[in-house]
Amino acid sequence: xxxxxxxxxxxxxxxxxxxxxxxxxxxxxxxxxxxxxxxxxxxxxxxxxxxxxxxxxxxxxxxxxxxxxxxxxxxxxxxxxxxxxxxxxxxxxxxxxxxxxxxxxxxxxxxxxxxxxxxxxxxxxxxxxxxxxxxxxxxxxxxxxxxxxxxxxxxxxxxxxxxxxxxxxxxxxxxxxxxxxxxxxxxxxxxxxxxxxxxxxxxxxxxxxxxxxxxxxxxxxxxxxxxxxxxxxxxxxxxxxxxxxxxxxxxxxxxxxxxxxxxxxxxxxxxxxxxxxxxxxxxxxxxxxxxxxxxxxxxxxxxxxxxxxxxxxxxxxxxxxxxxxxxxxxxxxxxx
Ligand code: PEP
Ligand code: MN
Numbered sequence: 001x002x003x004x005x006x007x008x009x010x011x012x013x014x015x016x017x018x019x020x021x022x023x024x025x026x027x028x029x030x031x032x033x034x035x036x037x038x039x040x041x042x043x044x045x046x047x048x049x050x051x052x053x054x055x056x057x058x059x060x061x062x063x064x065x066x067x068x069x070x071x072x073x074x075x076x077x078x079x080x081x082x083x084x085x086x087x088x089x090x091x092x093x094x095x096x097x098x099x100x101x102x103x104x105x106x107x108x109x110x111x112x113x114x115x116x117x118x119x120x121x122x123x124x125x126x127x128x129x130x131x132x133x134x135x136x137x138x139x140x141x142x143x144x145x146x147x148x149x150x151x152x153x154x155x156x157x158x159x160x161x162x163x164x165x166x167x168x169x170x171x172x173x174x175x176x177x178x179x180x181x182x183x184x185x186x187x188x189x190x191x192x193x194x195x196x197x198x199x200x201x202x203x204x205x206x207x208x209x210x211x212x213x214x215x216x217x218x219x220x221x222x223x224x225x226x227x228x229x230x231x232x233x234x235x236x237x238x239x240x241x242x243x244x245x246x247x248x249x250x251x252x253x254x255x256x257x258x259x260x261x262x263x264x265x266x267x268x269x270x271x272x273x274x275x276x277x278x279x280x281x282x283x284x285x286x287x288x289x290x291x292x293x294x295x296x297x298x299x300x301x302x303x304x305x306x307x308x309x310x311x312x313x314x315x316x317x318x319x320x321x322x323x324x325x326x327x328x329x330x331x332x333x334x335x336x
Contacts (some may be wrong), residue, residue: 003039004061013058031077069218071225077263085160091265096294098124102309104146114153116316121323125159139307145175168196175202198227205234238273247275255290265295271312281322288329
């Protein structure tokens with residue numbers, strides 16, 4: 001349920017309602033709009049008797065939130081959430097391009113890629129130090145030394161960094177080095193990890209599980225939100241279908257569906273969505289046309305030598321061409 005306060009309700013009235021709600025054992029999440037305060041009331045699944053709150057001073061009305069996700073829903077917060085990463089705003093008018101290699105492989109590989117993607121227009125650097133691989137015999141990432149290389153690239157380029165965190169125990173370490181904690185598709189329903197990411201308060205890029213519904217993605221975001229962290233970006237990265245000519249099937253539908261149901265920004269990853277570099281630019285353009293707030297693109301200076309995801313990685317010059325094409329689409333839909 002949400003409690004909508006009258007515009008002009010005093011801080012004392014809001015505090016009184018909050019203390020009543022908490023006194024009944026519910027959790028409170030405040031959303032301070034430009035005009036009025038909205039108090040989200042979240043508890044267990046028992047129905048809440050709303051009438052007892054409607055009589056309180058300063059309350060305009062109460063509204064049930066019927067969807068299973070509450071804090072993630074537009075009913076709770078109508079305005080778009082903008083996640084700010086050291087000055088880079090995700091969820092505003094600008095489409096944010098996050099780019100870099102699938103994995104940090106070496107200092108020279110990452111620094112070379114970081115400079116190239118910055119030059120081409122990326123404003124966030126990606127690169128995995130901890131890699132979730134299907135096979136235990138595949139390259140698992142450089143681990144902490146990889147995080148140190150990312151921090152060096154950040155200092156060199158000024159680009160905020162997004163990198164994957166795979167377990168709750170890793171959250172403090174990764175948060176010390178990176179601006180954004182990436183929760184990968186394979187961990188979308190790792191509830192202990194979602195809990196830890198929520199408590200960290202650090203920005204999170206939450207990727208859709210490869211066999212998860214949009215509702216399941218939003219429920220995972222709800223875990224992070226309910227642990228006190230609103231700085232979440234949702235990422236569509238393709239789902240598994242019967243189609244074999246691409247690695248995954250990019251669910252373009254997810255973009256307008258999520259934008260309608262949730263206030264959280266949506267990032268599209270056409271690299272994992274297609275699995276083949278030839279298709280990445282076309283799907284990136286489609287994503288921007290469909291209303292995504294950002295793109296996550298894999299770039300490698302020598303894709304044939306990449307230790308992971310070479311087939312879907314763009315060479316820097318192809319990435320620069322993609323940015324130029326996407327810029328035109330962004331302008332056509334009133335973004336930049
Ligand atoms: C990645 O971004 O390199 C990655 C492992 O993505 P996903 O979790 O979507 O497979
Ligand atoms: Mn990858």
